[in-house]
Amino acid sequence: MRTQAWARGAVARLMTPFNCPTAHASSTSTHLLLRSSSYCLHLPSRFRRHFASDSSSVDSTRQNCHTFMEVVQEVFKHGSEHGARVAIRADQKSYSLGHLISSALDVYNILCRKNDAIKDSSIKGINGTGFLCGARIGIVAKPSPEFVAGIFGTWLSGGVAVPLALSYPEVELLHVMNDSDISMILSTKEHHDIMESISTKCSARYSLLPDVESIPPKMDFQEPLSSEVASSVYSLMADIDRSNKIKGDDPALILYTSGTTGKPKGVVHTHKGILSQVQILTEAWGYQSEDQFLHCLPLHHVHGLFNALFAPLYSGSVVEFMPKFSVRGVWQRWRESYPNDASKSDEAITVFTGVPTVYTRLLQGYDGMDPDQQSASSYAAKQLRLMMCGSSALPSPLMKRWEEVTGHRLLERYGMTEFVMALSNPLHGVRREGTVGKPLPRVEAKIIMEDGTETKAGVGELCIRSPSLFKEYWKRPEVTAESFIDGGFFKTGDTVTVDDDGYFIILGRTNADIMKVGGYKLSALEIEAVLLEHDTVLECAVLGLPDEAYGEIICAIIVPKEEAKKRAEQGSKPALTLEALTSWSKDKLAPYKIPTRLYLWDSLPRNAMGKVNKKELKKLLEA
Numbered sequence: 001m002r003t004q005a006w007a008r009g010a011v012a013r014l015m016t017p018f019n020c021p022t023a024h025a026s027s028t029s030t031h032l033l034l035r036s037s038s039y040c041l042h043l044p045s046r047f048r049r050h051f052a053s054d055s056s057s058v059d060s061t062r063q064n065c066h067t068f069m070e071v072v073q074e075v076f077k078h079g080s081e082h083g084a085r086v087a088i089r090a091d092q093k094s095y096s097l098g099h100l101i102s103s104a105l106d107v108y109n110i111l112c113r114k115n116d117a118i119k120d121s122s123i124k125g126i127n128g129t130g131f132l133c134g135a136r137i138g139i140v141a142k143p144s145p146e147f148v149a150g151i152f153g154t155w156l157s158g159g160v161a162v163p164l165a166l167s168y169p170e171v172e173l174l175h176v177m178n179d180s181d182i183s184m185i186l187s188t189k190e191h192h193d194i195m196e197s198i199s200t201k202c203s204a205r206y207s208l209l210p211d212v213e214s215i216p217p218k219m220d221f222q223e224p225l226s227s228e229v230a231s232s233v234y235s236l237m238a239d240i241d242r243s244n245k246i247k248g249d250d251p252a253l254i255l256y257t258s259g260t261t262g263k264p265k266g267v268v269h270t271h272k273g274i275l276s277q278v279q280i281l282t283e284a285w286g287y288q289s290e291d292q293f294l295h296c297l298p299l300h301h302v303h304g305l306f307n308a309l310f311a312p313l314y315s316g317s318v319v320e321f322m323p324k325f326s327v328r329g330v331w332q333r334w335r336e337s338y339p340n341d342a343s344k345s346d347e348a349i350t351v352f353t354g355v356p357t358v359y360t361r362l363l364q365g366y367d368g369m370d371p372d373q374q375s376a377s378s379y380a381a382k383q384l385r386l387m388m389c390g391s392s393a394l395p396s397p398l399m400k401r402w403e404e405v406t407g408h409r410l411l412e413r414y415g416m417t418e419f420v421m422a423l424s425n426p427l428h429g430v431r432r433e434g435t436v437g438k439p440l441p442r443v444e445a446k447i448i449m450e451d452g453t454e455t456k457a458g459v460g461e462l463c464i465r466s467p468s469l470f471k472e473y474w475k476r477p478e479v480t481a482e483s484f485i486d487g488g489f490f491k492t493g494d495t496v497t498v499d500d501d502g503y504f505i506i507l508g509r510t511n512a513d514i515m516k517v518g519g520y521k522l523s524a525l526e527i528e529a530v531l532l533e534h535d536t537v538l539e540c541a542v543l544g545l546p547d548e549a550y551g552e553i554i555c556a557i558i559v560p561k562e563e564a565k566k567r568a569e570q571g572s573k574p575a576l577t578l579e580a581l582t583s584w585s586k587d588k589l590a591p592y593k594i595p596t597r598l599y600l601w602d603s604l605p606r607n608a609m610g611k612v613n614k615k616e617l618k619k620l621l622e623a
């Protein structure tokens, strides 16, 4: 029987003496390891349970867990097979949960070694436990196993992980780092120089994330971990856990909002909240250990982090990172998964989630393919189990076209940095276009009108209560206090209504998408949805601009489709005029909803999540 090299490496690394409070506890298990002579025993079959669908014992122990890391530890403890199963794929390599944990323990060691320095520079005001006492650890890495190990290692150490965007310009990165008082930055070789220099500027420590070892290509990934290695790694984690007990209420994560309506705010999530959220998503969307996710989203927002990473890992699914979204790459990956001969590859993708712009771009790519490739692509996409969309409104024409091409009626859901996901169309049942469905399990939603009273069917502000609600805005106690109404419901700032069957309709951000025109309150999202039905329109953003007579006037910024642009260039005329748009809109929109100003642009400025910052656009247009 083979001994797994990575696991032996992990054990060797675990023998590194710690200069931290947990060192003594940990050394007990390292002594045990020193005495073990064989790593080749397999665990008894009763421990070889299925990762997610296993029945009694894993489930019941999981229910007693208060943190995501406790769940990871439980799963690892309950079966060596689980530790050896592929959890992540990236750059043509596969990584098991065991590899991730082993690397997380390395990160723990790094943080232990720099413990005093980290604590010195960590600020008060956060009630964390563990040896890091809630110090913020910035994680700057592309979507990769190193990123995941960085988060796990931070959590094991009692730190608060702050995933940072690689796309941020230096000023913004510095703003977030200074705002969250980062004590230490963990990054990878690729970003070494810039991160080292930035860490100096914000007086933070800096360290490289250790490389995560991958499963050797020829190794059967189902081969169980040797029992002694598995139990040694587990007992070390248990030691850490005993002496470094992290509580469910402790802060675990700070994520920054997209900044669509103002300067990004740091949102603090607890361990308990994170665990609740992954359980809610697993239950609602049927995530399972057979699932394989193709992940092409940034990891500093909830969509990429929870929906496409934490919840799949919790469910025992495989997450395959495609760090740079590529239209061609996604279609190709689906075609490889399901070659057009009724076969399915072992690594076939089953779940995909994206923002509306991702689906728009995938359709553009599809339109550029030859008929054979189109048919192979449609066939392959149809075989996936689930395709989801969210983070901004999914326009009806896009939803319809996607369904024609792939057979998938996209599951649209609604979420926010502050509570992750709250409303969703169903996995089974009617997915209603133009709506974001109903509250997820254990989530409560109510609509509060301007006078402060609740309405069951009218228009008002959506308020959410959920076990996954954030703890607070980082260092903004007044803003936190103002964001809640009685009973602990969070005010989302989104104006919504419901249809006759209780499906929620998002009318938009109250302070960016709700326009006040001549006494009417209008939803920019509703008008955008109609304009997108026009043959010429590829993308659009509708917003209100100040006007003396009407309060605001409706302005539409339209990105025309390529063919329309070409036709217009040939005829030396604009792709669309305001007159033409007005006449086309007459039987689709009430007269007071028809835009009175039109701009034709080549593209819309979007952030990493594909969102348009209307506040910035307004400033630009007003100027």
Ligand SMILES: Nc1ncnc2c1ncn2[C@@H]1O[C@H](COP(=O)(O)OP(=O)(O)OP(=O)(O)O)[C@@H](O)[C@H]1O
Residues within 6 Å of the ligand: 257, 258, 259, 260, 261, 262, 263, 264, 265, 301, 389, 390, 391, 392, 393, 394, 412, 413, 414, 415, 416, 417, 418, 436, 492, 494, 506, 508, 509, 611
């Ligand atoms: N399916 C959806 N349809 C319409 N809007 C959505 C949908 N999903 C999310 N959103 C919008 O995204 C918002 C949440 O995004 P996020 O938490 O990133 O904050 P933001 O509003 O973009 O930024 P900030 O809070 O900094 O202004 C929601 O409040 C809502 O306006």
